Amino acid sequence: MSTARANNGKADTLAANKLNPYGRYYYNSEKELELISSAVHFGFNFKGTVCKIYLSLKDKEAHNYLQYELDGVYQKRIRVEANSTSPIIITAPKEGNHKIWIYKCTEATSGDILISKITGDHVKSIKVKKTPLIEFIGNSITCGAAADTSETPCGKGDYIDHHNAYMAYGPRLARALGANYMLSSVSGIGVYRNWNSDAPTMPQVYENIDLQYNNPVKWDFKTYSPKVVSIALGTNDFSNGDGIKPRKPFDPEKFIATYVNFVNLVKSKYPKARIALLSSPMVKLAYGKILEDCITAVKNQINAEYPGKKPVEIFFFPPMEAHGCGGHPSVEDHAIMAQQAAHFFKMLMK
Template sequence: MKFLAHYALVAASSLALSGAAPHPTAKPVTTLPATALQPYGRTLLNQQKQLELISSAAHLGFSFEGTECRVFATLPAGQDHNYLQYELDGVYQKRLRVAGGAAPLVITAPGPGKHTVWLYKATEAHTGAIVLDKITGQNVRALPNPRLPLIEFIGNSITCGAAADPSEVPCGTGVYHDQHNAYLAYGPRVARALHTNFVLSSVSGIGIYRNWNSEGPNMPQVYEKLDFQEKGTRQWDFKTYSPQVVSIALGTNDLSAGDGKTSRLPFDSTRYVSSYLQFIKLVKSKYPQAQLALLSSPMASGQNRALLQRCLTAVQQQTNAAYPASKPVATYFFQPMQARGCSGHPNVEDHAILAKELEPFFSKLLR
């Protein structure tokens, strides 16, 4: 060790004597621990001081200098793979496949300088959490979330952005979450267009009183759970956020004919309306000041579309009568859509159409 120190001293002296300028050194790589991140969405800082991204499009921002940074992400036991996706300097890039025990994810910038990254969970809560341990890079720093109004989007697979993106794994291949793209779903698109924050509270196949191919657990039964699992042991802290608008888009799966295998009774409009009213009571207990917006389904057409609109109108009228001092409930009825994604879902281009359709509606509510 003394020899190395002496050699370094001699080398430095030689440079000084010769008049040569020392080469500039690269800025040191720094580490941003999970505890320093400032996430948005349903997340958890676990006992190991790791950040678990749980809900669809749960996200966080950071900056770095130079041409690359590294994201150290792992998966809890039982998961084979999951997906993150990211923006670099305000431009959406791509999805990143996270595999258990894999090397860190490398994010590369096209040139030197300071860069910003916003990292999103591409999949829904039922897919499983993605665990972030740390981020490394030159002068890596956490970014705070903008102080903007918040919209919470409650919904099903459509709101999740499920089955929307077959660009890497074609429809009918892989596993269900291989085509998830929460970032390009209609809710985050609307939020970005209107310069608001957003959270997604969404579960594929879920409904107000029954699900796509089962009687439950439905959204009212899992909404208070951190991971939207009926048997989940952790409750979500609703004091974390105060949304200005709560959007509810549930009905597609209640109306569904099911999977053709599970026994299923005809749609019960009375039960749907009463269950919806109970769910609104629950939401209002969490966010008493929020404006409620009830959305229909772009997948409903013909008689089902008319039936859903009548049910939502009944929910709207009865809620307004029950809460005369609150902001009136708003409704929006989608135009029917021939979806082009996997298994009859909207694809990313369809979500762009839905978002454009919704922008004036939400813009008015935010004003």
């Protein structure tokens, strides 16, 4: 049992190192749980009506967001202030036994959220059910960035104020299929170049625990064994940037060659996983056709390299008029994307 009840009637305490996180995470020297990737999550039970989560941020001048489910129902986002010394208090509407799932709302580059402990009556850690896993690799769309305007309108606040990883297409899709999920995604990132820079790209950061170039700590790919790895990259390779920094025309040959190498890297980490290559609903018209042709070329080249193995498959999203911020899909748009791709992923999961 991971809780200890005090004789003086105080709430039980569940230490962070007794939790069972799912996604990219790290336990630091203080035995705090560092939530890293988008939608990384953990669960616990408690009794009564109140539990408290003690947490902090590395960046003392920043803020961040969690979000949570209570008894299987999504509730809301929770703003975490770096300079706050008070715990996050979650209240249930009535007495009884309750189940909480806590999710990191924001992406890895938004900074880690550090969990030190949870208190409550009969608080006890729970594990994610053992179901097939889908890993979603991608950019800001996969992060659920710029999707949620329910609290902060577009053009107001900071970039992370519109993040909602829980409502992104990947987690929605996985939940609909009864699958587990993890997100390895970074806003603005591409295959061979990014939104407004040449590096670091996804192939350069994927192996690092926080998906950032300057971190020597590597992610342990033996932690999970995905059934399916979904790769949705290319939107930012096609970007024209900010219009100020010089930007060369899109290079199909470089894109395809780099993408093939990245798929081989993913296959080296997960030899048994099915690989799915997704297009972008944000890349349209002539560019959309070029992206689809490039993805098809990547699929054909990989499948030729691995005869007799389960083939790489592709899915092309229909073009979409986005309703989120800055040309991104909104929470409602993500629901449509999840529905569009559901049958494709269902077939891959068989």
